[in-house]
Amino acid sequence: MLPALLAVASSFPDAVPADAFLPALLELSVSGVVCYAPLTDATGQIVDFAFAYLNPAAQRVLGLPAQPATTYREVFPEPPPFAAFAFHCEAYSSAEPRHFELNYQGPDHDTYCRVNGRRLGQHLLVSFSFSQEQDRNAVEQALRQSQAHARAARAQAEAQRAELTTIFEQAPAAIAIFEGPDHVIKLANRDHLALWGKTAADVLDKPLFEALPEFRRIGYEELLMGVMQTGEPYVAKQMSANLTRDGQRAPVYFDFVYQPWRNMHGVVTGVIVVATEITQQVVARQQAVALQAEALAVAERRAQERETFYQVFEQTPASIVLLRGPEHRVEYHNEAYQQLFPGRRMRGRTIAEIQPDAAQQGFLALLDRVYQTGETFVGRELPLAINQPDGQRRETYFNFTYQPYRENGQVTGISVFAYDVTEQVLTRQAREAQQHKFYTLFEQAPTGICILAGPELVFEFVNPSYQLLLPERELLGRPVFEALPEIEHTAVAAMLRGVYATGHTHEEQAMLVPLARPADGALEDRYFTFIYQARRDDLGRIDGILAFVFEVTAQQQAIAAVRESEARFRIMADAAPNQVWAVNPDSSIRYANQAFLDFVGVENLEQYAATGWSAYLPAEELHLAQRTLADAIRTRSMYALEHRMRRHDGEYRWLLAQGAPSFYPNGELYGYVGSAIDITALKQANEQLTRTNRDLDNFVYAASHDLKQPVNNLALLLQELRRGVTFADPAEEQLLMPMVQEALQQLSNTIDELAALGQAQQMSHAPAEQVSLAELTAEVVGTLEPQVQAARARITTDFAARPALSFARANLRTILLNLLGNALKYADPARPARIHVSVQMVQGRCVLTVEDNGLGFDAQKYGAELFQLFRRLHTHAPGSGVGLYLVKRIVEASGGSVEVESQPGEGATFRIRLGTT
Structure with missing residues (x-):
């Protein structure tokens, strides 16, 4: 186990077995021998020694096994200045042996001890022995004094611990201490027990997740283990857990800090928890994070007693500062408070010195009042303007508490506990501004x-x-x-x-x-x-x-009235002999009377609606009928159409369908109501009449062509007679010959106009082409130039609405020639003629208008006769009465119509509504 010692033993003579010598020496030695392995921190500094080996003598004296699983400082705790531990560190760091003397007190010893140590490779070898013969008075006296100091220090530490526990109990925050890897609850103040809904007996000295199984498997095990392993604090916001309180299980919300708890050697042995329950704030939907504690308890001014508490403050996200005296001098502040005033020195200075503008903003007055009255002040969302190092002035909002603390019953200072709620305030202000905007819109x-x-x-x-x-x-x-x-x-x-x-x-x-x-x-x-x-x-x-x-009361009443009216309408419509129908704005059938249903051979409206028009109209006419109705609905105009429809016996009959829009009182379209009559007989009569007229036109054209030559012959014969025949009475000649000449001329003109009429009928189906109205009008005016000069006429035009028309050019020329010719022929001789030709678009159709200031006539009386063949209203000017008849035939043949307005002496206005443009 100790290769370095075995290496020393190997230098003995061969007669002594090296591998047996050292174990025997260590076993027989009356001195205690210990081999240590150093323990270092992250910087490489020695913080303790682990026991690698104890010989039997050391085992007996220290009461330890040969390889105990403990450390030197756990076995030999000592008060400052830690002389014995310092000796061991010095011996390990030195290349030379070191000696030390001390009085050792153990289970079986209270005696003087000599200690020798030196480094051996990566270990420290220490030998110690006891002696009763040394003069130990001075040493013992010093040691006993040291021991007395140690006992006093331990007593003081216990007192401080008891006082710290009292402070924890009074703190306005939930505080607990968990110890070891099982997180045994060693301390929990009243607020923390209330947060859990437990008593001290329920939880103290029990592993956290055994005492509070509600916290299992929701992430807290990992958080605590992370703090224990990394030594880094963990700050959590709005965490939750389902806890049982008063017999009811409910979610509890809280903010907390996990702060690593270190022993005197800096080793993490547990976790300090500072928590604030925020369940009420969350449930009450407060927009800002509420103050996690309303006030900090007053602590006695003892730095050693509050050091641990200050460590907790350092990790707290709130800004904390302790002020002392009536001038509010900073005794302590945490890092969060320092960050509010970057670059400013805090400790020992007054608030007025740190924040010169605090008086102007009213905070010094608040501090003075709290100090003088001893009453806590709670501020919510108050703004504080802080000058930044770059010269900018930043406004920050806080929720804070000014809590007085006392010594011997007298206020000696103020603790400040503040939360930055700027983001919440700005967010709420923006939301309120948006809400105000919405309310403004709602108001309008x-x-x-x-x-x-x-x-x-x-x-x-x-x-x-x-x-x-x-x-x-x-x-x-x-x-x-x-x-x-x-x-x-x-x-x-x-x-x-x-x-x-x-x-x-x-x-x-x-x-x-x-x-x-x-x-x-x-x-x-x-x-x-x-x-x-x-x-x-x-x-x-x-x-x-x-x-x-x-x-919508008025609309509903109107609908009810319409329904009542519709019911009466249906009664009347069902009694009518002709077909009556009504359609919705989407052109779907709304109603058909009994005559309609009988015509198509169905029993009810549903049967007809199943197919609609498509089953009864010829396929080639269906699209035109649908488009005509859709156009009328779109433009809200009258609907009129001649179309064929299959009767119940299979015969297709011609119907004239007409309808008009119907509206609700509010102007909304109700639908179209119309009727249809059978015009098959009329259609057949018109077709016969058309054939007869065509035959008549052909006859007129042929007759006029055949009569032209005899009239020409009579005119030549008359000329010969005037040259070769002499009348007996010259006066008779002067009377008769002009009369015959004029009669022949009128007959010739009549025959020419009849020929033109026939020709126009032949050309009624001529192909349309784009005709420039300005050019054609100029051409016609040029033809009529003598008449224009005679009537002192001025002719103006306005073709901006439609400069060109799609029409048979010859037919359009005939229309203009006759209308302008009549305007010049019947001009009022008392004033120059004024004629205006224009074009307008009316309901998608082109209207050609010719206005004059001529003699005029009574249109109410003679309007119907004006367009008859050979009809003339003025006899003072030559004419045959064919021109306007010809205009009407040309216009109607193209699907158009002619209207006239006139009063005697006020001129006339002709409007030609062209069917094809």
């Missing part, structure tokens, strides 16, 4: 909005729109069922309680809620659409309900 909202707080659903917020729903009722600050007692036992109350209990949003549409009238208290039926949504706090717990309420 046209929707009724209120907030019901707490399980009693108290009106916390009511915007003006909500108050208008319940005039003359006081709402704010009152529970909802106190302010509205008539709803307490209704479905509304169940909905509110359900939302608060489950957090599920609830929505209702047009719900009947009887409410009392303020005037007489009688219940009246009112309808509301509303949304109830749960409000949650920062921890996600429901703490209220946000309600959005719309009153």
Whole structure:
């Protein structure tokens, strides 16, 4: 075991066995021999010695085995200045032997002892012996004095320990000490026992997880072991555990610090726990971390007695400072407090010196009051402006306690315990600002909005729109069922309680809620659409309900009136002989009368709705019918369409369907209501008439072509007669010949216009092309230039709305030529003619307008005759009455229409609504 000693023995003569010599020597020696192995800390400094070997003599004297599992300082504790231990360290560090003398007191000895030691390799070899013959008076006297000092020191230490325990008991924090790897509870003050819900007898001198099995397997074993192994403190925030208190198991929340507990040699032997229960703060939804202790107990001014407590303070996240005297001089401060004032010297200085502006901010006055009255002051979220080293001024918010402490019944100082809650304050201020912004928006909202707080659903917020729903009722600050007692036992109350209990949003549409009238208290039926949504706090717990309420009583009354009206309408519609129908805004069928159902051969509306139009309209007409109805609904315009529909016997009949939009009183579209009549006979008659007109047009065109040549021949014959025939009476010649000439000219003009009419009919189906209105109008005006000059006319145009039209050019030219020609022909000779040609877009269709300031006519009286063939209203100007008839035929052939407005002496306005543009 000691190779170095065996090496020494090997230098003996061969006659002496080396491996037997040393064990025999050690066994026979009357002196005690001990071999030690040094124990060092992280810096390499010796802190103790382990026993590697004791010879029999040493075993007898010390009462230890040959290789005990203990250390020198555990076997030989001594008071300062630790002379014996210092000797062992010196002997190990020296290359020479060292000697030491002491008085040894043991179970069987109280005698003088000589000790010799020297280093042997990595071990220390020590030999000691006892002597009764030495003059020990001086030494013994010194040793006994030392022992007396040691006993006094131990007594003082015990007193300090007892006093420290008293301080722990009075401290405003839960404090406990766990010892050893099993974390045996050696100390737990009253607050810590209360936190656990245990008595001292329940837990003291028991392993933590045996006394409190609730803490097992939720992470605390690892935290404690980490502090024991690393020697590093652990600070925890808002930890929880399910603890049994007063027979009930409930979660308990707390902040705590695990501080390593070291023995006098610096070895971690346990853990100090300083904890603060914060269950009430968490449950009460406080936004900031509450003070973990309301006040620090007053401690006596004894540095040695409070050193351990100060170590705990150093690891506490709170800022702690102890002030002494009326000038508030810093006696102690922890690192957290120092960090508030970086670079400033603290200890021994007054608060006024450390914080020159503390007086201006009011803190010195508070300290003075606490010192003078002895009353504790608790401040919450008070701002403190602190000048930083870089010259910046930072405002910090604190929750703090000024707690006076006393000596001999007199206040001698103040303990300050403060928490930095700046982040919580700024967060709350930002949240309050955001909340104010929301409340401002809610105040301006046209929707009724209120907030019901707490399980009693108290009106916390009511915007003006909500108050208008319940005039003359006081709402704010009152529970909802106190302010509205008539709803307490209704479905509304169940909905509110359900939302608060489950957090599920609830929505209702047009719900009947009887409410009392303020005037007489009688219940009246009112309808509301509303949304109830749960409000949650920062921890996600429901703490209220946000309600959005719309009153729809008027709409419901209107709907009821519409339904009543609709019922009467259906009765009348079912009695009508023609088809009557109604559709929804999405074009789905709402109603069809009995005549409609009989026409298609179904028994009820559901059978028809199963297929709709698609089963009864020809496939090639279905899309046009659907698009026409959709366009009418989109533009809220009249609906009109001629289409075929299959009758119950399979025959397709022509129907004229017309409908108009119907609206609720609030302007919302109710749908379209219309009717359809069978126009098959009319359609067939029109087709026959169209064929007849076509035949007539062909005949007129052929007849005009055939008559043209005979009229030309008569004109030539008349010329020959005038050259070769002499009348007996010259006066008769002057009278008859012009009359015949004029008659032939009128006949020729009539034949030309009939030919043009026939030609126009032939060209009614000419292909459309893009025609520039400005160019075409200029061309027509050029053709009519003589008439323009004669009427002193000024012709203006405005084609900005549609510069070009898609139309048959020749037909459009004929329209303009006739309208402008008539405007010039019937101009008022008393004033220059003014003609304006323009284009507008009306409901998606192009309207060509020609306005003049001519003679005009009574349109109310003659408007229907104006477009008849050969009809003329003014006879003072030449004409055949064919031009306007021709215009009307061209326009109607393209799907358009012609309108005229006029008064005698005020000119005329012609509007051509073109079907194709």
